[in-house]
Amino acid sequence: MDEMGIGEFARRSRLSPKALRLYDEIGLLAPARVESASGYRHYTPDQLERARLIASLRRLDVPLADIAGLVELDGAALAEWLAEHWRVAEDEHASRRRLVGALIDELNGRRSDMYEVKVREVPARSVLTLKRHVTPAQAWDLGKEFLARLRDARLPRVEGEAGDVFAVYWGEVTEDSDGPVEWCRPVPDSEAEALAAGLNDLTLRVEPAHREAYVEMGPYEDQRAEDWALADQALRAWASQEHLGDAPLSIPPDELGVRITYAFAPEGPECDFAVAYAE
């Protein structure tokens, strides 16, 4: 039996002795033998494989808690987990890339061209709404529920409206605390009352006329928290440039709310991020 001490095992596994002691302590990688008298740890060569796998996962910033479960999986399952983990990492990296790009553009005085702010007039109109406190993850589910209700009701289209449906965020909606989200669908004023009577659980309200400053965002599913923040930043910069002050576009929003407008194209919903302000 060619055992080795912690030092040699550390060199051959590309882990530090300190890390190996920690992994022993938490039960992730126990030495093959521990001398009871001296406490010396002894490892065998066939432990190298596990150690190297752990080292690789740590280099990918996988937390030890996750690794503890992963090393018990078989190769195929682990490979699948890794692929998923890496997809998330790629997403985050792409999001940061957008942030750093926008930041550099802004610092160089260039208006970031990826987030061009436009303005649209929205007349007073009736909207059917479904409002609930949800987390960001649930917001989309709420939307699907809302759309299903509308489908059931065979709601007529409103001519000339840009964007079929929109969601209004009435307050801070963060990962760990839910906030008020309201899904909305404009309806013809003439039919509003009749429709509302037939649709329980949906609310009818009248939106005042206003302007919306907005940026087009592309498919909803591609957006991450970072991207909404960038859009918000773009709107904020635009507002201060237009001498509108900071308050009307602040988050949490005023009585008109921050809204995300969806246009349901065949490939999925394109969306824009809008802030309403009184004229």
Added chain:
Amino acid sequence: MDEMGIGEFARRSRLSPKALRLYDEIGLLAPARVESASGYRHYTPDQLERARLIASLRRLDVPLADIAGLVELDGAALAEWLAEHWRVAEDEHASRRRLVGALIDELNGRRSDMYEVKVREVPARSVLTLKRHVTPAQAWDLGKEFLARLRDARLPRVEGEAGDVFAVYWGEVTEDSDGPVEWCRPVPDSEAEALAAGLNDLTLRVEPAHREAYVEMGPYEDQRAEDWALADQALRAWASQEHLGDAPLSIPPDELGVRITYAFAPEGPECDFAVAYAE
């Protein structure tokens, strides 16, 4: 003056009150006014810009210590720093991508095709060498020094040799502790003695005949620590498959050393990573 409390400032800057208190404590972002009686912090709207910049930089994982210096720079300098910072981040991300790819391939039982192991026979030959203890960063500088010496001496080419020059790593060479690195250049046996006499500071030694297992790596400058580790892993896997045992390819290396062989193409040195073993 429209001051605000820490809570509102936190919401509008996308920072937490906790973070703001920390930034106050370390002098990164002091409130415009602190009530001496209650200790309440009050911020002004014109502090928002700095706060938002800090928030963006933190989202890019820039350490607070760096941020403290960065916020004093002007826009152009900061943009330049960010571009450099991002280049490093892109490099690291690419390196991890290679690691995760190789790992998934290995777990699925596929031989990683990016690191194909080949074998070459190396006959006994004379080499002129320059050996010194250096850190990884200095290894390349040592190589440049070595090449300059060779140029001065107008060293003749050795026909039929693959790779002009190679560096042998005789021990652990890590970031924080230097190790023995030897740059080598084969010379014709017939001229060896005469050359050695003329070149002080360079050593002449004879390499025994051996085999080298190696993987081709592409341009040297593109390689990162991760990539060398992957190449090592590939060689190790190959060795165990070939029943060569673990020892001859272990790191730190045996008496033949781990070597990196360079071929100086016009676009820069292509290199491979080799481990020598006796037949």
Added chain:
DNA sequence: CTGGGGCCTGCCCCAAGGGGAAGGTCAAGG
């Protein structure tokens, strides 16, 4: 028998805050 190197445990430290306790403040409403 005496180095020197390897190894042990235990303690404190890092970044960048998060969570919560215990208590002080502020403004509005009864």
Added chain:
DNA sequence: CCTTGACCTTCCCCTTGGGGCAGGCCCCAG
């Protein structure tokens, strides 16, 4: 005037994955 609830304060402990050091054992070679 009092209370209530929101907001704020400081203080302390917790996190991850170890690094660094102190003090002491262990083991082998000269």
